[in-house]
Amino acid sequence: MNDSLKQETSHKTTWLVPFVCLLAGGALTGISTNVAKYAIDVGLTPLGFLFWSITGAAVILFMIALIRKELPPLNVRSLEYYFVAALVSVAAANLLLFSAIPHVGAGFVALILSLPPLLTYLGALILRIEQFYIVRALGVIAALIGAGALAVHKFSAPDSSVFWILIALCGPVLLAIGNIYRTLRWPDNASSGALAPGMLMAAALLLGLFSMMSDFSIAVPLENWLPLSMIAIQACVFAGQFLLLFLLQKTGGPVLLSLLGAVGAIVGVPVTIFLQGESPPEGLFLGATLIAIGVVLVTWGGVKIAKVK
Template sequence: MNQLMQSALFLLVATGAMLGLTLPFGKIAASLHISPFMWAFVISAGAGLILLGFLLAKARFLNFTAHHLRYYFIAAAVSYALPNVMVLTVIPHLGAGFTGIMYTLSPVTTLLLSVVCGLKRPNYLGITGIAVGFLGALLVAITRGETGSVAEPLWLIVALLIPVVLAVGNVYRTIDWPQNADPVELACGSHLAAALLLIVSMLFVEGSFPIGQLMAAPWMVIIQAAVSALMFTLYFQLQIVGGPVYLSQMGYVAAAIGLISGTLFMGEHYQMLTWFGALVIALGVFFTTKAQRAK
């Protein structure tokens, strides 16, 4: 098991697959009239509380230094609360599969932001990957969601901002990682902070904390919470083993799960141009991967 926890490939596939499951879960939650804020709260509160129980069982506790608190809340906002609400908001308008494709742009935007922040030096492959990835995004955006369900431009803009926000989170977590911090502790603290931010957001935006909505799908709530806890434990380990750009490639696995589940189990249909755009993005991811490995 320890060997698997040091394997970047295993961590990438496992984390991406579990992330992909949140897409059909999110669409089902929306169909049951559970608000995006509340389902994002389920993801973060479920993960945070389960991980807290794990830490306490091992007599380990969260650190509350100024650095740790800063990390918890900034990572919570840009890595979990905001992108999850964005994803869950656009899924009913664009489809789980289409929304999942936005995850595949995360490696491209992460590499671009890493170059801007001085974490990576630009090279030919990296620039090529960025250009090809954005070309693929343009092709996907032209199709505007599921076949026969053309979305308003607003939802496309929100969807295209998802990989940008994820890239900010990927880079932030790397440059501000507390020294010698435990990944499980950071995952726990960040998700508890995200849950708190989401409660405040619901009270401000919706005027209430509609937890009663969750009674529409209690078993799905439990499953989502358990999947989230495991996913984010592996997620933070992948951050250490693979770095921010490699970690961002889990979005490609998530997109595949989203497209397959959306097409096979949720009745979603997409134009050939959508699939072609996804393949072009995959080519961009290939180039960014090569750039990441280049010395």
């Protein structure tokens, strides 16, 4: 009797942590797209905003790691991990998404962040990281259909920019690749608190080098306090977002991790509508409903798998 009770408590604890990380990290993802839209509106370039925000987040997480005595490991394997993960998951993906926001809207970018689940799930099945489970598959398909319906409406809008819609859609593809890579190449005996600042420092270095080798500027307008305030807010959001991302990666796996975008869509779209004054995307109710169903099914499927194991 006691053993059965302990097992049940263990299962609940095992999935409580990733579920809380999913909700909190997803909320920060949704907030991030809205902060980016406002920051660009007040004069920051997408590259400058991303570079300084990532740099600030790296400093915050490094200080936390220093206090907890979990400094990022420095060896060939970890350095490869930092730079590849930074390029795919942070620098390239976020730069594409932030650059597309002025052209397609923060609401649309928040919504397409729900696309990585299917790509991640397919990759995880092919690489045998995940076993096929019908409930999780249905959840991923539901989320994809919801996001797909919203994308179709966006393409059919008379003022839509096909180029920027396609650029924005490249972001979720890179995020899905990053989800798989970080799972496969996670350095041995490394904690999430140590890897997160290492990846962000690598991302800041890559963005800085990109700025030096191109005509894109990372200068910050200093006429008023708003640009610096936006950078400070986004640095805190990024710090929380990537710390939770790595913790969720370790405890919930790549497919549950990929649902951060789906939760971010549910949080981010209402913010763009009610606080930023964007028009609601067509098909919002159907899309958001299917995305929410997808999150529930994938999470529930994960609980079932944990109980079977």
